[in-house]
Amino acid sequence: MEHIHPILKNLVEAAPHINKMRENGYMVGITDREKSLIFIPNHVIDIRMKPNQMLPPDDPMLKVMKTGQPIEVKVGKELYGISFKAYYSPIRDEHDNIIGGFALGRELKVEEEVHEISTMLSQSISQISEAVSHIAKGSQNQESISHMMVDTVVSSSDKYKETDNIINFIKTVSNQTNLLSLNAQIEASRVGVAGRGFAVVANEMKKLGTSSGQAVNNIGNIINDIKKANDKVKDLVNDNSSIATEQAGAIQQILASMEELDRGIAKLKKIVEQL
Numbered sequence: 001m002e003h004i005h006p007i008l009k010n011l012v013e014a015a016p017h018i019n020k021m022r023e024n025g026y027m028v029g030i031t032d033r034e035k036s037l038i039f040i041p042n043h044v045i046d047i048r049m050k051p052n053q054m055l056p057p058d059d060p061m062l063k064v065m066k067t068g069q070p071i072e073v074k075v076g077k078e079l080y081g082i083s084f085k086a087y088y089s090p091i092r093d094e095h096d097n098i099i100g101g102f103a104l105g106r107e108l109k110v111e112e113e114v115h116e117i118s119t120m121l122s123q124s125i126s127q128i129s130e131a132v133s134h135i136a137k138g139s140q141n142q143e144s145i146s147h148m149m150v151d152t153v154v155s156s157s158d159k160y161k162e163t164d165n166i167i168n169f170i171k172t173v174s175n176q177t178n179l180l181s182l183n184a185q186i187e188a189s190r191v192g193v194a195g196r197g198f199a200v201v202a203n204e205m206k207k208l209g210t211s212s213g214q215a216v217n218n219i220g221n222i223i224n225d226i227k228k229a230n231d232k233v234k235d236l237v238n239d240n241s242s243i244a245t246e247q248a249g250a251i252q253q254i255l256a257s258m259e260e261l262d263r264g265i266a267k268l269k270k271i272v273e274q275l
Contacts, residue, residue, distance in 0.1 A: 004032065004037060004100075005093060005099045005100070007091060007093060007099065007100075008030060008032065008037060008091060008099060008100045011030045011091065011100075011102060012030050012037055012038045015028045015030055015038050015040050016028075016040060018104070019040045019042065022042070022106070024042055024043045024044060024106070024107065025041075025042030025043050026042055026104050026105065026106060027039075027040065027041055027042045027045040027046075027047075027084065027086065027103070027104070027105035027106065028040045028103070028104060028105075029049065029061075029101075029102070029103035029104075029105075030100065030101075030102060030103075031055060031061055031100050031101045031103070032099065032100045033065050033098065033099070033100060033101075034054060034055060034062075034065075035052055035053060035054045035055060036049045036050065036051060036052065036053045036055065037051060037052075037100070038051060039051075042105075042106065042107070043107075044082075044084075044107035045082060045084045045105055045106070045107055046082075047080035047081075047082065048080075056079065058079055059079070060073050060075065060086070060088050060103075061088050061101045061103060063088075064088045064089065064090050064101050065090065065098060065101060068090050068098055069090075070087065070088060070089035070090065071087075071088050072085070072086070072087045072088075073085070073086065073088070074108065075105075083108050084105045084106065084107055084108055085105065085106055085107075085108055086103050086104060086105030086106075087103070087104045087105070088101060088102070088103050089101065089102045089103075090102075118265050121265050122262060122265050122266070125258055125261060125262050125265070126262075128258065129255065129258050129259075129262075132251055132254055132255055132258070133255065135251060167219060167220050167223070170215075185203075
């Protein structure tokens with residue numbers, strides 16, 4: 001240690017203090033151009049580098065010695081058995097000659113956990129978005145079907161109006177039949193015995209008119225009941241259509257929120273990668 005440059009010696013003496021400048025500590029390494037002078041691990045990173053130990057060929061510090069440019073890299077597990085992120089910088093003397101290097105590292109545990117959680121959240125959101133999109137399509141189909149049902153019910157109501165016209169016509173025919181029957185009975189009574197056959201026809205016309213009137217009343221009552229049921233169905237379909245429309249709107253809001261959340265997670269992943 002006595003033969004190293006004073007600048008490197010000062011850095012070696014300062015290394016323990018630099019190590020403590022962070023809660024979990026910094027990994028600190030001081031080297032000459034080819035071997036370690038001092039290595040101080042933090043609470044997580046310990047590459048077990050001893051003083052005067054030669055740097056392995058793939059150590060980023062050797063690249064710094066060659067290029068003279070500082071770098072910040074993520075060191076993989078394959079080099080020292082643990083992954084970490086470190087800043088490597090060349091150390092120059094008063095003549096601007098590279099005499100060694102300075103390494104400052106920290107663990108990637110937090111970044112890796114955040115990245116893992118972000119990836120998991122992103123996958124979950126993708127699955128949920130797919131499910132919600134499927135529900136949205138179903139809701140849209142439901143809304144479309146509801147509108148079709150409303151149109152069908154309205155069309156049925158219009159048909160009932162036509163039925164009213166038919167019933168009114170039959171009522172008119174029934175009333176006219178009864179009137180003709182009455183006139184025929186009067187005429188049969190007037191002509192006496194000669195009108196007996198006519199009287200039979202008059203009675204049959206009366207029965208027909210009476211039966212027609214009763215049938216029309218029965219049909220009218222049935223159609224009124226159908227109308228009431230149809231109106232109730234119409235109200236229910238309208239309510240269902242309103243609910244479907246509200247659901248479709250709510251689902252679109254959920255999808256928009258999830259897209260925004262997905263963008264936030266993607267941004268978080270980029271930030272983590274830049275740490």
